[in-house]
Amino acid sequence: MTKKFIDELRWRNMLHDxxxxxxxxxxxxxxxxxIGFDPTADSLGIGNMVQVMTLVHFQRCxxxxxxxxxxxxxxxxxxxxxxxxxxxxxxxxxxxxxxCQKKQLEKFLDFNSGNNSAEIVNNYDWFKDFSFLDFxxxxxxxxxxxxxxxxxxxxxxxxxxMSFTEFTYQLIQGYDFYWLxxxxxxxxxxxxxxxxxxxxxxxxxxxxKDAGEAFAVTTQLIKKADGSKFGKSEGGNIWLDAKKxxxxxxxxxxxxxxxxxxPNLFRIFSLKDKEEIEALEKQHNEAPHLRLVQxxxxxxxxxxxxxxxxxxxxxxxxxxxxxxxxxxxxxxSAEEIEDAFDVDITFKVSxxxxxxxxxxxxxxxxxxxxxPSKGEAKKTIQGNGVxxxxxxxxxxxxxxxxxxxxxxxxxxxKGKKNYYLIIAE
Numbered sequence: 001m002t003k004k005f006i007d008e009l010r011w012r013n014m015l016h017d018x019x020x021x022x023x024x025x026x027x028x029x030x031x032x033x034x035i036g037f038d039p040t041a042d043s044l045g046i047g048n049m050v051q052v053m054t055l056v057h058f059q060r061c062x063x064x065x066x067x068x069x070x071x072x073x074x075x076x077x078x079x080x081x082x083x084x085x086x087x088x089x090x091x092x093x094x095x096x097x098x099x100c101q102k103k104q105l106e107k108f109l110d111f112n113s114g115n116n117s118a119e120i121v122n123n124y125d126w127f128k129d130f131s132f133l134d135f136x137x138x139x140x141x142x143x144x145x146x147x148x149x150x151x152x153x154x155x156x157x158x159x160x161x162m163s164f165t166e167f168t169y170q171l172i173q174g175y176d177f178y179w180l181x182x183x184x185x186x187x188x189x190x191x192x193x194x195x196x197x198x199x200x201x202x203x204x205x206x207x208x209k210d211a212g213e214a215f216a217v218t219t220q221l222i223k224k225a226d227g228s229k230f231g232k233s234e235g236g237n238i239w240l241d242a243k244k245x246x247x248x249x250x251x252x253x254x255x256x257x258x259x260x261x262x263p264n265l266f267r268i269f270s271l272k273d274k275e276e277i278e279a280l281e282k283q284h285n286e287a288p289h290l291r292l293v294q295x296x297x298x299x300x301x302x303x304x305x306x307x308x309x310x311x312x313x314x315x316x317x318x319x320x321x322x323x324x325x326x327x328x329x330x331x332x333s334a335e336e337i338e339d340a341f342d343v344d345i346t347f348k349v350s351x352x353x354x355x356x357x358x359x360x361x362x363x364x365x366x367x368x369x370x371x372p373s374k375g376e377a378k379k380t381i382q383g384n385g386v387x388x389x390x391x392x393x394x395x396x397x398x399x400x401x402x403x404x405x406x407x408x409x410x411x412x413x414k415g416k417k418n419y420y421l422i423i424a425e
Contacts, residue, residue: 005061006217011274012267014054014219016193019203022215025187026063030115033058033188033217034066034180036123036173036195037105039074039097040089043241044104046253047230049301050222052108053268054190055118059109060271064116066186067105068176069098071124076169098122104240108304119184126179127172139175142208143201151197170201177202181214193218222268224261240305246339247306251314254298255291262293269301321419326390326411334406341421351424354404360388360397368422370412380414387413 006023009015025031035051037044044052055065074094089097102120109118148154151170154162177199180186189199199216206212222230238253239245245253257265263281270277284293303311317340320328338346347368364370364386365377378395380386386393389403389411401424404410410422 003061005058005063008057008061009054009217009219012057013264014050014057014268015217016220017196017216017218019200019216021213022188022217025215026061030063031188032064032066032184032186033190034068034121034177034186035190036068036070036073036176037101038070039094039101041237041239042097042100043239043244044101045240046238046250047222049240049305050219050268051190051192052105054219056108056271058190059113059116059118062116064118065109066119066121066180066184067109068121068123068180069101069105071095071098071122072127073123073169073172073176074098076165076172100241121180121184123172123176123179126183127175135171135175139171139178139205139209142205143171143174147201147204151201152194170198171205173198174201174205177214178205178209181206181212182210187213188215188217190217190219193221222265224258226258230261230265242306242310247302247310248314248317248336248340249342250305251298251302251311252318254301255294255318257294257297259288259291262291262297266293266297269297271300271304321411322417329390329411330405334409337406337409337421338423341419345419346421346423348423348425351401351408354399354401354424357398357400360386360393360395360399363399363422364388364393364412368412368420370414370420385415 005026006015006018035055037048037051055067059065071094074089074097075091105120111118148167148170154167154170177186177189181202189202191199196216196218199218203214203216206214224230237245238250240250242250254265263284266280267277272280280293280296284290299311299315302314313336317332317336320332321340323329332340347370349363349367353363353367358367360381361374361378364381365374371377371380377386381393381395384392388397388399389405390413399410401407404424408424410424412420412422414420
């Protein structure tokens with residue numbers, strides 16, 4: 001039996017707003033629906049995965065998903081949720097970003113499944129020959145200024161200011177929906193809750209311009225239990241591209257989500273059914289110290305975003321870093337070592353200090369600044385609280401070039417869980 005899409009969103013705690021009549025439509029026919037993706041970067045981030053998974057769940061419920069990559073809207077910039085106007089990208093930058101995002105989307109959606117095969121479209125294809133005069137005559141006349149001013153994306157910027165470019169964004173996105181409705185039988189637009197105003201502008205344009213009917217669904221914006229934005233770490237965005245966020249860092253990010261966030265994220269990102277997820281949540285609640293949901297989340301999402309082989313390597317790197325053997329650590333390549341450490345826990349030290357010989361306190365308390373002061377470093381070393389290359393550090397230890405792995409690395413551990421990398425260069 002095919003699952004019902006809105007029921008699926010509800011139990012996964014994803015549903016935010018739904019236009020009346022949408023659920024009846026979805027329950028009686030195969031519906032074509034779309035979500036737009038903004039080409040402001042050459043990779044999607046983990047935050048975009050919420051909308052990717054919305055399309056995945058949509059398709060798995062028997063409907064036809066379209067991913068719209070905004071070659072046209074990317075030149076304008078969506079003001080929704082923004083306090084300042086975005087910087088404009090060049091045509092070449094946007095095209096490069098489009099190509100990169102398209103390859104990523106092709107990993108998640110099924111493009112060869114018959115009636116509900118996924119599609120990717122670019123709104124530049126229908127805007128490139130649409131003149132400004134034609135646009136304001138054929139589109140602008142149907143939507144009043146009062147209607148546009150009432151949108152949250154506009155209201156939130158009235159004090160700080162909004163350019164005409166951004167003000168017209170909702171008309172451009174609205175026309176996307178109209179064009180897809182007219183040319184590809186798209187009856188539903190999906191998106192994050194901040195997109196509701198833009199989406200209903202599209203349904204209103206369809207109604208006013210052609211007396212047509214279209215529908216809208218929005219999903220919850222995902223925030224951490226502490227209220228901060230999901231998808232960012234101390235080192236910045238968590239990207240789906242392994243060149244921008246290593247597989248190890250991606251895996252660790254998912255593995256280390258809080259107990260308060262893990263169950264909600266697992267429901268959104270997992271393809272497991274309701275019974276499996278609820279059973280795992282029950283086990284998790286009975287023994288939270290085992291972090292069963294976090295492990296399942298990290299394994300499933302890392303394997304899907306990257307590959308099962310990449311997941312295995314990330315797990316091996318994790319075991320090596322948090323294990324007790326330096327011999328195992330030495331098996332990692334230079335690239336794998338650097339991928340495992342964010343910028344904020346990596347310290348570069350001139351190699352000349354190692355050529356001359358440098359004492360332990362000066363290295364970790366001054367040159368590498370792992371400690372706030374040499375005094376703090378000395379105190380912690382005396383308390384056996386520091387290891388270098390998996391060996392307890394003594395005050396008498398002096399480091400030379402011979403101590404450097406691959407001729408450039410030292411692994412520093414402070415306490416049980418805090419790891420740092422020193423790079424000699």
